[in-house]
Amino acid sequence: MWQLVKLPLHRRILRRTQLIQHTYVYSSLHTSQRTLSLATCALLLSACAQFPTIGPSHKEVEEATSAPAAAGVIQLVNVDEAVARKLLDGKKSRLFSEALGDIRLPQLIGPGDSIEVNIWEAPPATLFGGGGIDVRAPSSSRATTLPEQVVNREGLISVPFAGRIQASGKSAQSLEADIAQRLKGKANQPEVLVRIVRNASSTATVVGEVQNSLRLPLTPSGERVLDAIAAAGGVKQAVSKVTVQLTRERQFHSLPLDTIIRDPAQNVLLRPGDVVTASYQPLSFTALGATGKNEEIAFETQGISLAQALARAGGLIDSRSDAQAVFIFRFEPVAALDWPRQPVASTPDGMVPVVYRMNVKDPSSFFAMQSFPISNKDILYVSNAPIAEFQKFLNVVFSITYPVLNTIQLTK
Incomplete structure (x- = not known):
């Protein structure tokens, strides 16, 4: 200020006028920056609340199954070799050779013969x-x-x-x-x-997905399950998608047709009154989340493992998936497992809603995956990794801040 004192009066007035102008411009620029910053923050907060996502995260699934409101409703089960083996044993169909036997009986005369x-x-x-x-x-x-x-x-x-x-x-x-x-x-x-x-009394009946339903007379030579299907003209659908049910007296047992063809021991002798039913069962599971493809995927009647299901779904997406958060959503019978959460609540038809969790970052999980059976109508879901969510956040930040910074540069 001592320099201003030595200046002439008109020069001092001019200098003060320039200082006031610069202060006003700086103040105006600072105000616009603050306004833009506040707008940017508001947009970011709004974007954070509405991030697009494929479904619940690993943490959200855990919270949903442990929330007080869900107590005793949803079971969260970590899959290991023991769990996979128990589920596999529970889903195995009893073989025809074990349940029905293969004893040749003499042909007996009956009414109508x-x-x-x-x-x-x-x-x-x-x-x-x-x-x-x-x-x-x-x-x-x-x-x-x-x-x-x-x-x-x-x-x-x-x-x-x-x-x-x-x-x-x-x-x-x-x-x-x-x-x-x-x-x-x-x-x-x-x-x-x-x-x-x-022969009118010693017959077996063949119905279902066959070309011609019929009553097959049984002879002393001994007709078998595949003989009955062949006599009916074969099945209408692909062999891998057909289940054969053999009803004898008051019991019935089912096996995939593929199993009967591959294992001759299951091609058992028929008895009078047997009913052979060929059923078309289009089994499928749905793949969702960070997998190679999100769609309903069909599989064969003999079943597939979780490892095969992941392969058919295109595997995990390396840039998005959380390898610790592979989930299978399913309804299970109450007696399927010893459930970790008590009391066990079930649906009116006696089924328990359960979420199976597989950590595929653990090398030992690949052995359990080969045993874990996929059921019809399962939902296979893979969560996004946290880093993928953070990457989406950064994309939103940059998409908003870049235009703001450009505006500030133009303002300057």
């Missing part, structure tokens, strides 16, 4: 003497063929001079012996031959 009875007498024929000579037998023996007859509802047939005889539930050889015994003392050394002309 048509049979033919042939009777031979040694000479001199005293009872059926009017019969013709059988050229296949010794010249002195005579054969009589009775008219074909149907076994009635009570399982009986009629034989002249022998009366009504129980035929149902007997083999042809057993019925022959019974008729011969009834004729003993009436016919001269009788010999009897019984032939089943039409």
